[in-house]
Amino acid sequence: MPQILKNENLEVHVDLPNENYNFSRFDWTGKITVVKFENVYLSSAERTGFKNENSFGKGFYNEFGIDTALGFNEADIGGWFHKIGVGLLKKDDNHYLFSKNYDIKPAKFEISTESNKIVIICKSKSVNGYSYVLKKEIEIYKNSFIIKYHLHNNGEKDIITDEYIHNFTAINEDLIGPNYLLKFPFQLKPEFFKETVNPERKVDLGQNEITFNSFTNEQFFFSNISGNENVNAQWELINLKSNIGIIETGSFQTNKVNLWGWKHVISPELFFNIFIKPNQSAEWTRTYNVYKVK
Numbered sequence: 001m002p003q004i005l006k007n008e009n010l011e012v013h014v015d016l017p018n019e020n021y022n023f024s025r026f027d028w029t030g031k032i033t034v035v036k037f038e039n040v041y042l043s044s045a046e047r048t049g050f051k052n053e054n055s056f057g058k059g060f061y062n063e064f065g066i067d068t069a070l071g072f073n074e075a076d077i078g079g080w081f082h083k084i085g086v087g088l089l090k091k092d093d094n095h096y097l098f099s100k101n102y103d104i105k106p107a108k109f110e111i112s113t114e115s116n117k118i119v120i121i122c123k124s125k126s127v128n129g130y131s132y133v134l135k136k137e138i139e140i141y142k143n144s145f146i147i148k149y150h151l152h153n154n155g156e157k158d159i160i161t162d163e164y165i166h167n168f169t170a171i172n173e174d175l176i177g178p179n180y181l182l183k184f185p186f187q188l189k190p191e192f193f194k195e196t197v198n199p200e201r202k203v204d205l206g207q208n209e210i211t212f213n214s215f216t217n218e219q220f221f222f223s224n225i226s227g228n229e230n231v232n233a234q235w236e237l238i239n240l241k242s243n244i245g246i247i248e249t250g251s252f253q254t255n256k257v258n259l260w261g262w263k264h265v266i267s268p269e270l271f272f273n274i275f276i277k278p279n280q281s282a283e284w285t286r287t288y289n290v291y292k293v294k
Contacts, residue, residue, distance in 0.1 A: 002033060003118050005140045010290065011036040012145050013059075014118055014138060017109040020054040024102040025063055026166070027085030029109065029120040029136045030147070032060035037143075037290040042246055044170035044265040060147075060288075062165040063098070064274075070161055072096045074128040080105065082130050084151070084161065085122050116140050131155035144289045151283075153276040162256070164271045165286060167248065171239035176266050177202075177215030179241040184208050184225070184257070184268075185232045192227030203261075215263065222259045230255050235268040243293040251285040 002013040013034035015021065021031055035042045045058040064070070064084035072091065075081040080088040089102035110121040117139040124132050135150040153159045170176070188205050190196065202214045203222075233250030235257075248270065256271035276282050 003113055005116055005118065005138065005145070007116070007140060007142060009038055009143055010140050010145065011039075012138065012140055016111060017120065017122075018106070021056075021058075021061070022054075022104075022106075024083055024086055024089050024100070024104055025098055026057055026061040027063060027136075027163075028087075028106075029085045029122045029134060030118065030138050032138065032147075033058050035059065035145070035288075035290075037244060037246075038292075040172045040242060040244060042169060042171055042244075042290065044168045044173070046166075046168055046265070048264055057166050058168055060165050060167060062147075062163060064163045065161040066098045066164070067162075068096045070132075070159060071128045071130045071157075080127055082124055082127065082132070084124075084132060084163075085134055085136075088125065088127060126155060129156040130159070132159060143291060144287060146288070147286045149284050149286075150281060151274065151276060152281040153278050156278055158278070159274060159276040161274045162271050163274060164258075164269045165248070166260075166269060167267045168265050169237060169246065169267065170265050171237070171244050171246070172242040173264075174239055174241055175215050175263055176261055177212045179239055180212060180266065181238045181240060182210040182259075182266065182268060183236040183238070185234050186226050186229070188225055189227030189229075192224065193222055194224035195221060197221040210259070216261065217263050219260070219262045221261075223256075225257050225259060226255065228255050231257070233257075233270040233272070235270065237266065237268070238293060240293075245291050245293055247289045247291075249287045249289070251287075 005012040015031040017028040043059040046056040070082040087107040088105040108123045122134040137148040233254040236247040238245040258269040
């Protein structure tokens with residue numbers, strides 16, 4: 001059963017590490033599956049129409065090291081490397097692929113709960129000179145929830161990676177189309193995008209906002225939308241039909257912001273770059289505020 005953090009306005013469902021989704025991509029510490037505001041769903045899923053809904057991402061799942069996992073290059077084929085928040089993954093070739101289902105040796109997890117907060121600690125084994133302790137706290141307030149990260153390097157090598165939340169969002173289960181407005185606190189720079197996938201040309205790019213001229217059927221994707229500039233880590237999604245908005249604000253600046261979506265889901269992604277020396281730690285937060293549009 002998920003842990004449910006709930007007050008008069010907000011409801012957040014968190015699957016525990018060994019519940020439901022147990023694959024090798026997304027972090028198992030605090031799998032936020034459902035967020036509701038005044039009983040309106042703000043969360044969606046990576047895919048729909050599958051019997052096993054726990055095979056894919058959903059809600060506000062996060063991931064460490066989408067491009068390459070910690071210690072992958074040092075591991076021999078048949079050996080093991082780290083996926084932070086999951087455990088050890090078995091290397092079967094020389095190319096890391098985030099979407100592949102690797103064999104897993106789960107990390108050790110410790111859990112504590114309060115009425116408005118859950119704390120999950122992930123402790124890794126030491127492999128190839130890498131070892132870490134990840135502590136994640138998820139806490140709700142009247143109209144917001146905050147995710148606090150503390151990542152400690154207790155290994156012998158530097159930890160160099162990144163982390164993002166996939167943000168599988170949809171407001172009131174409304175399909176992605178003209179009812180949505182997505183805003184950023186920086187100028188969009190299409191000429192510097194790393195990738196642009198907009199096959200139906202239904203996604204319109206403004207100076208600092210994204211709109212839709214029709215309902216989408218095909219997947220769309222834009223990477224590096226700040227043009228590799230360091231910008232404030234924030235996005236704001238408004239549904240003009242429900243008059244509800246949600247804002248994610250990171251405690252950091254970022255030079256990597258991506259956007260992925262499909263007909264049922266939209267996912268703005270703010271990447272946090274991580275560099276931790278041995279015996280040092282990094283801390284960061286992600287705050288989600290939800291509000292009614294007046």
